Amino acid sequence: MSTSVASSESASTSSSGLKPSGLNPSGIGASVLRREDARFITGNGRYTDDIRVEGQVYAVFVRSPYAHAKVTRVDIGDALATPRVIAVLTGADMQADGIGGLPCGWMVKQKDGTDMRSPNHPPLVVDKVNYAGEPVAIVIAETVEAARQGADAVAVDYDELQAIIDLGTATDSSEIHPGISNNLAYEWELGDRAATDAALASAAHVTRLDLTNNRLIPNAIEPRAALGVFDATTGEHTLYTTSQNPHLERLVLSAFVNIAPEHKLRVIAPDVGGGFGSKIFIYSEETAVIWAARRVRRPVKWTADRSESFLADAHGRDHLTHAELGIDASGNFVALKVHTVANLGAYLSTFGSSVPTYLYGTLLAGQYRTPNIHVEVQGVFTNTAPVDAYRGAGRPEATYVVERIVENAARELQQDPAELRRRNMIQPDQFPYQTPVALVYDVGDYEKSLDKALGLIDYDGFSARRKISEAKGHHRGIGLACYIEACGLAPSKLAIALGAGVGLYESGEVRMNPTGSVTVFTGSHSHGQGHETTFAQVVSDKLGVPFDAVEVVHGDTGRVEFGLGTYGSRSLAVGGSALIRASEKIINKGRKIAAHLMEGAEEAVDFSGGRFSLRDSNRSLSIQEVAFAAYVPGNYPDDLEPGLSEKAFYDPQNFTYPAGTHIAEVEIDGETGVVSVVNFVAVDDFGRIINPLIVHGQVHGGVAQGIGQALLEIGLYDSNGQLLTGSMMDYCLPRADDLPDFVVGTTVTHCTHNPLGVKGCGEAGAIGSPAAVMNAVTDALGVDEVSMPATPEKVWRILQGRSPRRMA
Amino acid sequence: MDQQGEYRIPATQAAVWQALNDPAVLARCIPGCQSMEKTDDTHFSAKVKAKVGPVSATFDVLLELADVDPPTGYRIDGQVKGGPAGFGKGGAKVRIEAVSEGQTLLTYQVEASIGGKLAQVGSRLIDAATRKIADEFFTAFRAEVGQSEADSVADVSSQDDSEPEKTAVAAEAAPANNDQWKVWAVVFGLFVVAMVLAI
8 A cells, every 4th residue: 555645734833933944854843753653663662561570470361251141150160170370369259349230431421410320330241241352350370271161160050131233123122131220321411402403493504314323343452451460569560451541440440340449559550462442441351350369369461362352342323313413595504403312331431431422422513613513422331342432532433423324414515515615614704713512723724725635636527537437337426524533532621521530631740851751651642652752753843852861651650640541532642742842841941951051040041952052052951961960969069959751731722623624436336236445535633744655654543443333344233232343354454455546635723722733643544534435426426325334244235225326 | 043854764753753762862962962861752851062153152952842843743842952052942744744755854933033032143054054063963962873974964054144065964774673763863963953053
């Protein structure tokens, strides 16, 4: 797969206070090769499973084959008698040790003002299984093989119950969790219902659409793993695990699950091979491993096999939605009304409640001036794996609703879909823009991205290309998606007011070492994003030190003070900003030291390119010389502490709002129904770009996942709650030959409220692309809706039943 | 999953109906069958070792005959438990009808569900595995009854499969009374196979 990278523009509508750096070849804006890749591609990465601790033993989980069943008996006798098995622990053992249930981290208020209803989620089943694959017991043995044999020997008697699987009827079915009627975690709404209804009633045209957002199963290349170590001498617990946010894991395991106090619990997330959200959450297995390590007084390791990942990693998406868009006689959107049933799975996962509410409903304005919006969401329990954030987390679902219905509206009105969008877009002079669904967009230029994307895909040449396809008996379609996302999670006050259990700031520490190198500590976590490179670029640029002299440390609660981790495209916008703030403190202190050494006034010392210089003199000092002086303070200000190390916590004032236009062009084989994405253009406004190479890589990966959702992937359970797509044979991930050469372009408006002017790029590819591809597929087929994934069978059946192509 | 099939058996309807199986013979004919026991007139239990794709386990099989309607049909309900490999459960409806002199048509419909690892990684392999084991069953059965040539054909078709595959199997009707249990063994053996793997 080759890459076409369109030239990026640096048109700026706001000043961020940072000058683009032209001098530093590894600074901001440079396509520096990822420094972490050398160890990854030479087999020198250190993942959780690579870590071996003297005396470690191995855990295997006994999992329920039933989706919904009472556990009437767990007989561990034969398992304990299995050679080399040293312990078999159950949910009852956990309860006896006072280990609590896994909490949901976001309390969503229902529309009637009451709290959502969250069932207890014991890490190991105590008396009732609620999804197939739920862990019932942990078997620990000297070898993995012995642990497997021991697990096979655990005899569990199940009394099977009716499984509630179908999302459309779950609210009319028997209760999964006693006391949670209609299997409803919450009914939530946002926006003005009465005004929206009134505007729809008087609209000249109303487009209606029913949509399914298919369940997805994350497949990070590294499965989840954990190694729990208990030090009987110090009482310290250390959990090595595949986490996107080790500090949050420590906080939850300490405060809610009662594993150990925070000062006796260290969580280390070493190299982590991808997450896409699925490693944000606090899971049963990691919890059981660190608890079991204390019980058996041996280090305990567990590494999921792929089957377990399919069953027990939190899944993504899974919505049923009805939407109505009202349009006036001039083509202006006047109202959008959305009703969504969101599958939450069997329990509320760590952030499961927030994804289909605050990360979904708030994005339904899209890039448009739609004045009236109302959304109602029912969060529903089913006997399926818990559903939580997956790359994009709510925002792909929102974009899918908005961009699919806008596309259909354009077809119904016989207008060019691009022009109908353009007519309704928020204009650059309207920022800051208050949407009817809570958010205030700070900046953007949506038409610029639209125009650039239309140019890159040769929109005007499409009809000629379609004729060529038709001559071959194929069907060609084109589809747009003008997405927006809220990233840079999140202003803490706002998040906590809306129910978040934690603040969403980030911490950073910049430590100048005595000899001039820099160690940077960040609470963000890198599991594929390339922070070790990008963050080094930022600090190198800010402090004027060589890129190679900056080391980035992350993923260890024992080394990094605190952090909220990586998700929601927040690392650079929030974590990077914290590093800028810490670097500014370094410069400010350095200026005092330099002024003393140069015998000038502090106000007369300028800092640029790594040098402090005394204005109107030829005296200057490098930051390295100043750092040395700070650690060897022979000639040093009396009122200043030695050392040159600074911390900062950065709490964003607002979300950031990356936005752009994705356009997909598909060709459908008239005989087989195979959909080929033949052209794909992504033009994104991510604000300032630190490393274009990494940004393009993120876009590529995200678009690949989005195309996977649109054409290939679906997580399916049968009516008894058995996962039918439980392996790579049945769950179809995109491969290189399913994807075209992506054309990636950027436009730039700088975020107005963070010091870097950045917005975040990690999720955009997966947010814009499903709607673009499905708009193209429905365009090619001449139908209103095809449910994702548009598999060859589904498309072929439509082709068999279709009437001759409507004339365009 | 649903499966259905039919067998033409060169024996009278009454003979087919009256035929009773010998659990010991069945145990020898069913691939991987470790034991087969008739616990009472309508209940059977068996242990069968089987492999579907990557899933291999010893399955405990419990079968119960119900709605017995001599000589035209009955229903079998069954449960299969494979411990960590998963489970199956379901029922099969059997019709036995005379089609001509000395010729009986047996049809069956199985409705079954599978769970656990068997469902997660094996569901797409069930049809093929069932056919393979049915082949093995009839090969063993021919040897057991001393017949070397197959001269009747059974069609096994599955609703899951758009290309029904013909499986050449023998349900040879040896003359006279000694044959009766063999025919019944075929029928019953198929169900055990079906309940273990078609389920």
